Amino acid sequence: MKTTLTKTGKPRKVQQRRLEREKLIKDAAIELLKVTDIHELSLYDVAEKAEIPPSSLYHIYPSVDELLAGLTEQSGDIIYELMKSIAINGTFNSWRELLRLWFDAIQHHHNHCSYTSKLLLGVSGSHVLAETKAARFSSGRQRSFELLNDLFELPAMPEKVDVFNIARLIGNQIFSFSFRLEGEITDLHKEEAYLAVIGYLQNYFPRYMPRKVMPQEDEVAN
Known part of the structure; x- marks a missing residue:
């Protein structure tokens, strides 16, 4: 056989x-x-x-580090799939409205899956876990850009400034601060993170960006 x-x-x-x-x-x-x-x-x-x-x-x-690294990768993938689903099925008319939906959903996910917050927002316990989180952060930055690029006519970005990486870093740092201080992402800190990211991206995004024709699910950042 x-x-x-x-x-x-x-x-x-x-x-x-x-x-x-x-x-x-x-x-x-x-x-x-x-x-x-x-x-x-x-x-x-x-x-x-x-x-x-x-x-x-x-x-x-x-080792525990390798197990935690695997869980960290899995958690990052879950959040990306959540963002992708919103990009495909959500109701929004602007990039600001899309980011609002993303922030709301990510807050809800973190607060109802505490292990995700411990892995992605907590203090890294080892070099291996820190490297994994850094890799997932970079991957998340690229996939966020691809989702936005699938939906909107993005302007040209400066070559020497990693706009999307900085934007994710701003939001992530405020989320991490909230988790370490309050044990969750509070509504106040979610709003602060949203406003901080929007404020930064407004330096590069116009107030209105034309929507592209909505691709099918298997075409969005596939």
Whole structure:
């Protein structure tokens, strides 16, 4: 009988079992992060929560840092998909209105998924996690630009100023400040973050930007 291989060269059933185990481990870690701090998370506790042998967990995630890095990537992807869904299905007439919807949705997600805030807004506990967060931040900047570029006729941006990166940094810093101070993103700090980002982007965006013809879902920043 011929064995079907994946792109990684592993038998498909083996790869599927690994993916299922990864999800089991991540789900267990998320449940623990809802009630504990990142610095207190241990692989042994995760294995116990997932009801799998610690050796099986170590095979996939040799360290807590690598597990947290995987969860950080997953959290960033969830927020991007949320933004993408709003870009496709939301009701807005301007880039300001779109950003308002994004800020509202991101606040709601963070405040109802506390582990996401711990991973993305909390203090990085290690070099590995800090590098992962930096990479996700850069990726988020690019994908935000692509979403806006799919929807609006963006003006030319200055070559020596990374406008979108700075805008994301402004909003993220205020969100992080709110989370560390209040344990959540408050309405006040969400509004401050929104106004700060809008105020900065107004230096480069006109008050009105023409909308492009709305692409289909599979065409938006695909």
